[in-house]
Amino acid sequence: MWEIIGPGILMLRARTGVGRICNSYLVDGILIEPCSYGYGEGPSWVEWIESKNRPPVTAVFLSHPHGDHVRSLRHIAERLKLPVRGPACKYVDAPIQAGEILNGWKVLHAPGHHPQMLCLLKDNVLIAGDAAGGDGWPVLIKPSAGGDIDDHRNSCSRFASMPLDLVLPAHGDLFTNARDYFQKESLRVS
Numbered sequence: 001m002w003e004i005i006g007p008g009i010l011m012l013r014a015r016t017g018v019g020r021i022c023n024s025y026l027v028d029g030i031l032i033e034p035c036s037y038g039y040g041e042g043p044s045w046v047e048w049i050e051s052k053n054r055p056p057v058t059a060v061f062l063s064h065p066h067g068d069h070v071r072s073l074r075h076i077a078e079r080l081k082l083p084v085r086g087p088a089c090k091y092v093d094a095p096i097q098a099g100e101i102l103n104g105w106k107v108l109h110a111p112g113h114h115p116q117m118l119c120l121l122k123d124n125v126l127i128a129g130d131a132a133g134g135d136g137w138p139v140l141i142k143p144s145a146g147g148d149i150d151d152h153r154n155s156c157s158r159f160a161s162m163p164l165d166l167v168l169p170a171h172g173d174l175f176t177n178a179r180d181y182f183q184k185e186s187l188r189v190s
């Protein structure tokens with residue numbers, strides 16, 4: 001189920017090719033986008049939450065309020081008896097702002113895919129939400145769903161200037177060629 005993908009970083013991959021669920025990550029006690037409950041993953045999540053041997057969780061994080069990210073977020077947070085942290089919206093109990101630190105991870109605001117997109121950064125590892133996508137996942141979406149190409153270019157240009165070693169997206173596989181990825185995205189014209 002969970003894979004160890006880096007020092008202290010666990011990943012629960014979304015099923016390949018399914019857009020309605022997200023990769024989940026567990027780092028430094030933060031459970032990120034635990035949202036697949038209801039798509040056949042429910043029993044595993046409940047078992048995992050109740051398991052005595054699981055790593056401790058002290059925070060639940062939402063990157064942005066799109067339906068695929070919140071599908072079962074509240075259910076899982078309630079089972080864990082933890083507030084949801086993330087951008088101010090109806091799914092979040094305790095909003096967090098850009099610049100704040102959550103369990104050692106810096107919160108960054110990266111609009112483009114969604115105006116409220118928050119990412120987490122620590123030790124050159126970026127937890128990207130939908131500010132980046134693996135395997136060619138299309139992160140720039142139509143304006144009616146929150147997309148803004150100018151914001152996207154600016155956010156990507158900022159990420160391209162950072163020394164990122166690893167990007168953990170909510171969809172698709174993790175990747176290490178961050179500079180190339182973000183440079184290309186920062187030059188997009190559509």
Ligand SMILES: [Zn+2]
Binds near residue numbers: 064066113114130
């Ligand atoms: Zn999204």
